[in-house]
Amino acid sequence: MVGTKRRTTGRISGENVVIEVAWMYYHEGLNQKEIADRLGISRATVVNYLQEARERGFIRITLASSAFTTHRAAVELCEKFGLTSAYVVPDEGADVETAFYRVVRGAAEWLPELLEAGDRLGVAWGRTIYELAEISEETRIDDLTVLQLVGSMATPYGFTAEACSTRLAQRLGARCFNLHAPAVLTNAGLAAALRAEPIIHDQLERLETCNKFLFSVGTCLPDSHVVGSGVATVEDLEWYIGQGATAVLCGRFIDAEGRGIPGPLDERMIGIPLEKLVGLDQGILVTPGTDKVEATLAAIRGGYVSHMVTSLGVAQELLEKG
Structure with missing residues (x-):
């Protein structure tokens, strides 16, 4: 989260890291590079996690009617x-x-x-x-x-x-x-x-x-x-x-x-x-x-x-x- 120390995915389970990345991107407004730096992973991996979150239904994106x-x-x-x-x-x-x-x-x-x-x-x-x-x-x-x-x-x-x-x-x-x-x-x-x-x-x-x-x-x-x-x-x-x-x-x-x-x-x-x-x-x-x-x-x-x-x-x- 904001203000926390940099971590690596070794300390986060597979499903949790997908949720963590989605949370940081959509709720905390961090960009892909900032998330990658926070979690000690590549930017490409962040992109993959965000895609996985969408495919698994963790994310719902709607526009106001x-x-x-x-x-x-x-x-x-x-x-x-x-x-x-x-x-x-x-x-x-x-x-x-x-x-x-x-x-x-x-x-x-x-x-x-x-x-x-x-x-x-x-x-x-x-x-x-x-x-x-x-x-x-x-x-x-x-x-x-x-x-x-x-x-x-x-x-x-x-x-x-x-x-x-x-x-x-x-x-x-x-x-x-x-x-x-x-x-x-x-x-x-x-x-x-x-x-x-x-x-x-x-x-x-x-x-x-x-x-x-x-x-x-x-x-x-x-x-x-x-x-x-x-x-x-x-x-x-x-x-x-x-x-x-x-x-x-x-x-x-x-x-x-x-x-x-x-x-x-x-x-x-x-x-x-x-x-x-x-x-x-x-x-x-x-x-x-x-x-x-x-x-x-x-x-x-x-x-x-x-x-x-x-x-x-x-x-x-x-x-x-x-």
């Missing part, structure tokens, strides 16, 4: 689209994957601030939500419940729908209620019978108690996740596009104004109805890429969004096209 929610583009999004709040991360010079993870990390850091004791958070599915759950820091929000809003399905990304809700609940110290049924059945009669089963019936009723909703809206492009996951076939997608489909929200198709499009999938689906996701306390939309601009506009127009996390590039396109 106000840096992103008061950004000019965030304010303009709220003013133009009537949002309660928006969180905009920089993406200048970033490639698609880098921008994706910046938005996901921003959402993971902001989400705990949006939640309160007693909340019932409905969670959609997809790569964005799964990666958000994976990257979230562990925290605890009293009496928080996480609800899986759509049944299970295959996925090209190597995780299941229930993994999104389960992992996020673990990170937030919340109770988790998953939906133990397929997202889509082969025929309407089978789906109706399954919805009538007492266990599934109770689970579906529980979904309608959610007061906040975390999601990323899907596109109607040929490589849409709704096709890759097996919820819809290419023929289904083409049919819905012919009816004006612009986006996919919790496995349901919506048009450019955010209105649900009744179709052949609805009677075969197991999940929360779209109308139950409008008018909640919060609809938290995470949009990581410009490929989802039109879909995002549809979700906003439909009244599903009160809070939004996105990148500057996406925000600018939304403002231009909205």
Whole structure:
């Protein structure tokens, strides 16, 4: 510590020296050379210890959310689209994957601030939500419940729908209620019978108690996740596009104004109805890429969004096209 005599790592155990270096660097404001001199080690070793501290989760580095929610583009999004709040991360010079993870990390850091004791958070599915759950820091929000809003399905990304809700609940110290049924059945009669089963019936009723909703809206492009996951076939997608489909929200198709499009999938689906996701306390939309601009506009127009996390590039396109 400040004022102590120089020491060597021989007197500090392996894990303790990592913590010691992190403490001196982040809490006492010593630079790498000063730490190296204090501990009798090289500057390169200090760098390695700091990296190890980050990798082992000893260090949590966050930026104040106000840096992103008061950004000019965030304010303009709220003013133009009537949002309660928006969180905009920089993406200048970033490639698609880098921008994706910046938005996901921003959402993971902001989400705990949006939640309160007693909340019932409905969670959609997809790569964005799964990666958000994976990257979230562990925290605890009293009496928080996480609800899986759509049944299970295959996925090209190597995780299941229930993994999104389960992992996020673990990170937030919340109770988790998953939906133990397929997202889509082969025929309407089978789906109706399954919805009538007492266990599934109770689970579906529980979904309608959610007061906040975390999601990323899907596109109607040929490589849409709704096709890759097996919820819809290419023929289904083409049919819905012919009816004006612009986006996919919790496995349901919506048009450019955010209105649900009744179709052949609805009677075969197991999940929360779209109308139950409008008018909640919060609809938290995470949009990581410009490929989802039109879909995002549809979700906003439909009244599903009160809070939004996105990148500057996406925000600018939304403002231009909205």
